[in-house]
Amino acid sequence: MPFSSLSRLFRPALPMFAENKRYFKSLDQFQPVEEYEFVVFDTELTGLHERQDEIVSIGAVRIKRLQILAGETFYAQVKPEKPLPKNSTLVHRITPQQLETAPPLAEVLPSFIDYCGKALLVGHFVDLDSAFLNRACRRLFGSPLHNPCVDTLRLAQIHMERFGAPYRNKIDAGPSYNLTELSRQYGLPSFVPHDALQDALQTAYLFLFLIKKFQGEGYRTLREIFRAGHGARWAL
Amino acid sequence: MRASPQNIHAVTPEIVLEFLAHTLPFNELDTDTLRNLANSCLIDFFPKGTVIFRQGQTQVRYFHLIQKGGVKIYLKDEDGTVTLKDFRGEGEYFGALPIIQGTNVANLNVETVEDTFCFLFPREAFLSLIQSCPKVTHYFLRSLSEKLVKTAYAQLRQHKIAPRTENALFLFSAQVGDIVRGAPRAIAGSDSVRMAAARMVELHIGSLLVHDQEKKIVGIITDRDLRTKVVAAGLDYQTPVSRIMATPLKTIPSHKVCFDAMLQMMRLSIHHLAVEQQGTITGVITTHDIMILQGTSPLFLFREIVAQRTIEGLYPLARKIPAVIRTLIEEGAKANNITRMITVLNDHLLDRLLTLLVAELGPPPLPFCWLVMGSEGRREQTFITDQDNALLYAEPESEAQGELAAAYFKILGEKAIDHLIGCGYPPCPGEIMASNPKWRQPVSGWRGYFDHWLRNPEPLEVMHSAIFFDFRAGYGDATLAENLRQYLVRNVPQQEIFLLHLAQNALEARPPLSFFHNLIVEKDGEHKNSLDLKKKGIAPFVDFARLFALKHGIPENNTLGRLQILHEDGHLSRELYSETVKAYEFLMQLRLVHQLRMIEQQHPPDNHLNPADLSELEKQTLKEAFEVVRRLQSHIRQEYRLGEG
Numbered sequence: 001m002p003f004s005s006l007s008r009l010f011r012p013a014l015p016m017f018a019e020n021k022r023y024f025k026s027l028d029q030f031q032p033v034e035e036y037e038f039v040v041f042d043t044e045l046t047g048l049h050e051r052q053d054e055i056v057s058i059g060a061v062r063i064k065r066l067q068i069l070a071g072e073t074f075y076a077q078v079k080p081e082k083p084l085p086k087n088s089t090l091v092h093r094i095t096p097q098q099l100e101t102a103p104p105l106a107e108v109l110p111s112f113i114d115y116c117g118k119a120l121l122v123g124h125f126v127d128l129d130s131a132f133l134n135r136a137c138r139r140l141f142g143s144p145l146h147n148p149c150v151d152t153l154r155l156a157q158i159h160m161e162r163f164g165a166p167y168r169n170k171i172d173a174g175p176s177y178n179l180t181e182l183s184r185q186y187g188l189p190s191f192v193p194h195d196a197l198q199d200a201l202q203t204a205y206l207f208l209f210l211i212k213k214f215q216g217e218g219y220r221t222l223r224e225i226f227r228a229g230h231g232a233r234w235a236l
Numbered sequence: 237m238r239a240s241p242q243n244i245h246a247v248t249p250e251i252v253l254e255f256l257a258h259t260l261p262f263n264e265l266d267t268d269t270l271r272n273l274a275n276s277c278l279i280d281f282f283p284k285g286t287v288i289f290r291q292g293q294t295q296v297r298y299f300h301l302i303q304k305g306g307v308k309i310y311l312k313d314e315d316g317t318v319t320l321k322d323f324r325g326e327g328e329y330f331g332a333l334p335i336i337q338g339t340n341v342a343n344l345n346v347e348t349v350e351d352t353f354c355f356l357f358p359r360e361a362f363l364s365l366i367q368s369c370p371k372v373t374h375y376f377l378r379s380l381s382e383k384l385v386k387t388a389y390a391q392l393r394q395h396k397i398a399p400r401t402e403n404a405l406f407l408f409s410a411q412v413g414d415i416v417r418g419a420p421r422a423i424a425g426s427d428s429v430r431m432a433a434a435r436m437v438e439l440h441i442g443s444l445l446v447h448d449q450e451k452k453i454v455g456i457i458t459d460r461d462l463r464t465k466v467v468a469a470g471l472d473y474q475t476p477v478s479r480i481m482a483t484p485l486k487t488i489p490s491h492k493v494c495f496d497a498m499l500q501m502m503r504l505s506i507h508h509l510a511v512e513q514q515g516t517i518t519g520v521i522t523t524h525d526i527m528i529l530q531g532t533s534p535l536f537l538f539r540e541i542v543a544q545r546t547i548e549g550l551y552p553l554a555r556k557i558p559a560v561i562r563t564l565i566e567e568g569a570k571a572n573n574i575t576r577m578i579t580v581l582n583d584h585l586l587d588r589l590l591t592l593l594v595a596e597l598g599p600p601p602l603p604f605c606w607l608v609m610g611s612e613g614r615r616e617q618t619f620i621t622d623q624d625n626a627l628l629y630a631e632p633e634s635e636a637q638g639e640l641a642a643a644y645f646k647i648l649g650e651k652a653i654d655h656l657i658g659c660g661y662p663p664c665p666g667e668i669m670a671s672n673p674k675w676r677q678p679v680s681g682w683r684g685y686f687d688h689w690l691r692n693p694e695p696l697e698v699m700h701s702a703i704f705f706d707f708r709a710g711y712g713d714a715t716l717a718e719n720l721r722q723y724l725v726r727n728v729p730q731q732e733i734f735l736l737h738l739a740q741n742a743l744e745a746r747p748p749l750s751f752f753h754n755l756i757v758e759k760d761g762e763h764k765n766s767l768d769l770k771k772k773g774i775a776p777f778v779d780f781a782r783l784f785a786l787k788h789g790i791p792e793n794n795t796l797g798r799l800q801i802l803h804e805d806g807h808l809s810r811e812l813y814s815e816t817v818k819a820y821e822f823l824m825q826l827r828l829v830h831q832l833r834m835i836e837q838q839h840p841p842d843n844h845l846n847p848a849d850l851s852e853l854e855k856q857t858l859k860e861a862f863e864v865v866r867r868l869q870s871h872i873r874q875e876y877r878l879g880e881g
Contacts, residue, residue, distance in 0.1 A: 071275030208281040
């Protein structure tokens, strides 16, 4: 691994990164889903450009034995390095004043990484959030996160491919994979969108819903669930 | 937890908080309690058709609150017949009962009828909520319905009392020697049947033993013998008894139990057996005696008491009161009715005893009133409790009359106390009895005592005098007692300092609840791990009711009666009144059952209860009752501006 040792010269990686990497490399993918611990997370961003936009808040909830631990949530606002663009405030309603006193990402990220621990990460369209996270991790700690990620959007697609769209959606033109829309279609309790913690919870509900529906159809392990779709893309 | 650096970003999920804040009974909780509860919450999803609880199988580890969706609750019997009990939807719950009752096993089947999200609260969190928030406790006890409370009483009735075999417990435990009444009465064999009949009438008995010239008992003659062998046969009334007596005498050893005596009489078709102890005849036992022993109806006992012609004959009747009470408890009578029944029986017994005693001593020189005090005065006796009595008599008109009265009432008092002890009422350790000259006083003497307590109150004296304020007439001229009561009703309300001492006294017994609402038991000594139900549980209610009854000039003695009048007169809010009555009745019930159990295990009854012997529900209700004590005491503190002592 010459690349990672090289980057370590510039910025020492947290020992946890290396440990997690070893841990997840040998992760047994054939356990029933309820055996894994998951952290469902969401980030709010200044925009969608990976190279220029920044994280302004992170929300996350923990799932053990396929139950959401309401008392173990994570929420932090982050002070961006560049001034907050006005149009992003319109989306997530976080104002520049609110972020004035927030800590920078360099301070927030370690506690979030610590919070994630050995859990598998879950997000809705998780590629976007993890891209931002990993870019920041590489920059600040010299290593990306090694926790495997599960995408609820992908789960929903697989579910619809296998078992059809939810009844509520059948009269619509086509399925929508937007988090709020999916939750509405599946009849889940609804949360305020565009708040990192609320979105994380909404995603966690969707995740529980889909996983248990898969279980009801006889798919017991994560691997089986992803096999149900065609791709087995579940690690970064 | 929030202080640790790893968790600075922990926040309580609004979703749970908000849901709880809009759901009964959690909306009653303060923010901190709500937050703690929300933090212990797990959110679970059950697809439609999931059986969450399986009756008799599933371990219930969580209280389930439905966030979205719905469940059906049903019972399945052995034949597989399903009885639908209920549908529960959003904001409703299931799983509370097994947790509260402490069985922790599902009592019903719960199956989702829609995709259902639930908030799960761990058993411990739910229990501690119930323990710390009376409002939540009430909600669940109430909404789990009357049925559950009835279950608590049913548990008290059934589980705590050993099943009785064929209503015959006493038949198998009482020895014939115990129920023999008085010394054997005998007549010489040479005496005439006419003399025998006259003697039986005189003694109010149905049989006589017959002795020979050496005074050796050789036979028995009964009133039936007189009917069948003498009158019906036209025999001369001068016939000697020895000609018609039953001989040889049938005897039974005094250590045999009554059941054996009954069997023997049935086998021989006779109604009388002589009881023999080491070769000596000590008395006669009859089928009637056995019947009395079996009879457990209060009315039956009542008639027996009223019909008694000898004081000694009352002794065994008094000991039968527990058996009667047991029947009442089994039939589901509430504590208040039971103590009233005990009081009625005791009152009749006392009335009979003193009537017979006065007949024996001759008419009293002055009208008098036998005062009963303490629990007896309040009509709240449980099983045999210590005597608390005194004697009040009319004011003598001369010194000579005073001396005469003192002498007469001395004998009356002392004899009465001895007989009461004979009936099984233990003497008062503090000598508050009519046998003590200090407590045999004319009207002026008693007024003097009360004036002294009221005007020069010393904390210790106030404490000791409290039971005197619960006096009532037990026997004799009741107007004497009523006049004394009126005197107090007029005078006590002005005695601020006395009432203040009484108030302080009422705060002495602290509710045995720890900060975290666990029951505190004695740490060591004779009553280790137990809790004094009388001192910690009953007394605070009694003290509270007495204090405010005296303060407001209410002549009533009974605690529930006092509380009712206090409520009606607007001194006690409806809510506190109803809580107080419920709590007090539960404590009395608990005490009665505890004491009955002790009596049946051949222990003297006491008030020391081990909470470990109680079911979770009983423990819960007990804690709730102590919570009421806490409220009553803070009511007193407010009224008298007394701080936490």
